[in-house]
Amino acid sequence: LFDLSFTKQGIIKWVKEFFSDSEALLKTVGNSIVSSSTAAVEVVVNILLGFILSAYILADKDHLLARARKLTMALFGQEKGKRILAVASYSNETIGRFIQGKLLESLIFGCAAYILFLCFGIPNALMIAVLVAIMNLVPIFGPFLGAIPAGFLVLLSGDIKKTIIYVAIIIVLTQINGNYISPRITGNRTGLTAFGSITALLLMSGYFGVIG
Numbered sequence: 001l002f003d004l005s006f007t008k009q010g011i012i013k014w015v016k017e018f019f020s021d022s023e024a025l026l027k028t029v030g031n032s033i034v035s036s037s038t039a040a041v042e043v044v045v046n047i048l049l050g051f052i053l054s055a056y057i058l059a060d061k062d063h064l065l066a067r068a069r070k071l072t073m074a075l076f077g078q079e080k081g082k083r084i085l086a087v088a089s090y091s092n093e094t095i096g097r098f099i100q101g102k103l104l105e106s107l108i109f110g111c112a113a114y115i116l117f118l119c120f121g122i123p124n125a126l127m128i129a130v131l132v133a134i135m136n137l138v139p140i141f142g143p144f145l146g147a148i149p150a151g152f153l154v155l156l157s158g159d160i161k162k163t164i165i166y167v168a169i170i171i172v173l174t175q176i177n178g179n180y181i182s183p184r185i186t187g188n189r190t191g192l193t194a195f196g197s198i199t200a201l202l203l204m205s206g207y208f209g210v211i212g
Helices: 004-059 061-119 125-135 142-156 160-190 194-208
Strands: none
Touching (some): 160 194
């Protein structure tokens, strides 16, 4: 009824299969960890290189602009070159004002969120407000990208009621920001009316997505 030799062989076979499967699993997990770590290091290195390169470009900005003007004139001639430089200068000023407007808009959004979080007792109010304010700089999807991970932080506190309040605050602030604050600030900075600003955003994002 109980064959010891068969049982012994079965146990040995099971142990071998278990360790072979474990070895494959460990290799897979190890490769994933190594690849993720490598990608994270590459991102950090690229960010640092970007800051360093930006510092060098800003330090040598005047010389680079002078060379760019000369190159433009040499390639396109005087008339076309002047038009290209005029468009580039106008675009630079407009985009600069737009970025200033987005920074001001995100500051208002973050301050309003922080005050409401404190009033309703949302945990980690300052950290969450800073997170949603920073992500608000990203057009269209930014508020949602910041709100989702922040919502998980609130949920981890174990209070479902505060999580629901947090979601309601974010929805209200996003609607007010998108339909009132953002068009006014962006319009004032770029020379468009509030209606023109939000129409341009809707049309361009509708036809060309995030790039638009």
